[in-house]
Amino acid sequence: MPRIKRDVVELKKRAINSLVLAIELFNRPHDQGRAEGVLILLHHAFEMLLKAIIKQRKGTIHEKGEKYTYTFDKCLEIAQNEIEVISTDERSTLSILDAHRDIAMHYYQEISENLLYVQAQAAVTLFDDLLNRIFAERLADCIPERVLPISTRPPKDLQLLIDSELTQVDVLLQAGSRKGIQAAARLRPILALATASRHNAERVTEAELRKAISRRRRGEEWSVLLPEIAQLKLDTQGEGIPIYYRIKKDADLAVRIAKDGEPVVGTLVKQEIDWFDKYSLSVSDIAQKLGLTVPKTRAYMFELNIWDDPEMYGEKKIKSQRYKRYTKKALDALRDIVKRLSIEDVWNKYGRAVMGMQK
DSSP states (O other): OOOOOHHHHHHHHHHHHHHHHHHHHHHSSOOTTHHHHHHHHHHHHHHHHHHHHHHHHHSOSBOTTOSSBOOHHHHHHIIIIISOOSOHHHHHHHHHHHHHHHHHHHSOOOOOHHHHHHHHHHHHHHHHHHHHHHHSOOHHHHSOTTOSOOOSSOOOOHHHHHHHHHHHHHHHHHTOGGGHHHHHHHHHHHHHHHHHTSTTOOOOOHHHHHHHHHHHHTTOOHHHHOGGGGGOEEEEEOSSSSOEEEEESOOOOSOEEEOTTOOOOTTEEEOOOOHHHHSOBOHHHHHHHHTSOHHHHHHHHHHHTGGGOTTTEEEEEETTEEEEEEOHHHHHHHHHHHHHSOHHHHHHHHHHHHHTOOO
């Protein structure tokens, strides 16, 4: 194993410190600010750990020419697709944590004790897995084994837990509009499980939250409204302390989500996604993220023939306005090709076409 650089050691130390503080908050005897603090500190722990891993493997945690370090989303992308140190399930676990942290930072939510425990214990398990896999260390080498999230009744079945949570949401919805705020607060962390489990790991939007509540009040089943959560299960090992939780996406499915354009038959469920949520990026947004001018970005788009792929590009007309937008898949494909092809070669090929285009 190569020698660990000094700055990597410091990043790893900060990661462990944040994890310990998160566990300490989880186990404290009163609840003021507890759930929010646990989620924020767990998130910070993984951001530092991922940056330590990326720094060790790539030698940098900055985009070329950028003064700020990688975002959490960028760390996940590099960790899974570039240096390949986390699996799809592990990325989903961290995306769920990211969604919960985003809600904790910016919204009012009521996350139950059981759901908070699942998130905390899964985070500790994954942290230990990554520490061992990359640095050949165990969490028990850094902190006492007694420093773990503790629950007197740890849940073993994620689907039963989710069913219980959604039952509580239904009770609040049946109480009428006066309980609507509490119902939304209770539903947010469950919706985070669903949206963060999607391929694009989306965060919870207020529009989607309102839509889910409205459709449930009209009598639609939760399995249709939130089909993603049917995929999740807990892989549980051990009894008492220590106990290991891993969130996986290979549960026995009663339903699955239909892809765009796929006929809905049998047990397929058509997932309703807001067009602007899917096609969330303008060409200027993409150019900024790539660190290129708009014309140079379009040259790379010509190389990929991006406008013929509905998974990357879409157009929508609303009254007199026509919107031309791109997806995260397009951004990922462009990031990949920018690494492989020089702008000089691409511009020589497509510069003339770029200057005459209207898209």
